[in-house]
Amino acid sequence: MPLLKIKALNAHTDLLVWKITESFDVLFNSIALKEVSLTRLEGMKSEDHQKGFMAVRRLLMEAGYTDFDLYYDAFGKPHLKDGRHISISHSHDFSVIMLSDENIGADLEMLKDKTLKLAPRFMDVSHLQNLNVDDQLKKATVVWGIKESVFKIKNETGISFKDHIFEDDFNLEDKKCGVTLRFNNTTERFDILFDFIENYVFVCAFNAVSSGFASAER
Structure with a gap:
């Protein structure tokens, strides 16, 4: 199944x-x-x-x-x-x-080289420093998923991934981080969980404090 x-x-x-x-x-x-x-x-x-x-x-x-x-x-x-x-x-x-x-937001992204090439358009590329190319791709894909999942929660016209959604720096091993949305003169914080499913990245965003991933069951 x-x-x-x-x-x-x-x-x-x-x-x-x-x-x-x-x-x-x-x-x-x-x-x-x-x-x-x-x-x-x-x-x-x-x-x-x-x-x-x-x-x-x-x-x-x-x-x-x-x-x-x-x-x-x-x-x-x-x-x-x-x-x-x-x-x-x-x-x-x-x-x-x-x-x-x-209220939650979820995003699933395949690891693709194109995401890393486009990273300067949607994220702070200093967060990719000191990583090998494979980890740069994974981190850039996580960040894209972070911004997608926050956008899904807010669902408001005019939100810019680059200009309004700011991820905290994080390590891939943490599988969690925080993110700030600054939009329409308001500031909101979100909790992020992420994980890897084969060659995909799964990201979810919450308004409230959340716990880590539970074990997978087939």
Whole structure:
């Protein structure tokens, strides 16, 4: 079964991860989609995106929900009808959802050389000093995920990754750090957890103090 479930990121939050090994037809026949979701699926040009979309719905089923429990607001942020917070991300071979009693943001990124080349556009590159190239790539990808996950929590037009979201320096071994958002004359702090799943980086952001990653269960 291609489900990797990591429980209890903190006392209020679960992470579910799906490794996509199925064909389009197997995934499609395993889920039920409401009409708007079916239309969205049919409009996707990439089969990778289609399979990622459907794998998210499989994860919802694992958590006791269906596609009919999920809706998106005018800004594209996902919500559950019962009021529990959800964040969604998918990239190539994996889809993830986070479910929580608090507002959260999740991001999943594949390690790609392009991210390191673009690092000066979105982060303080001094945080990459004294690292070998492989660790520079990992750290730059974590930082990109940090900024994506904070943006998902705030979901406000005008937030700049480079100009408004500032990560504390951190070591890859820590698998956690802090981040500051300075936007619209306000300052907010977030707690970040991150981990590595094969050649992917998973990052999550919380408004509140959180605990570390729990053990993975297949």
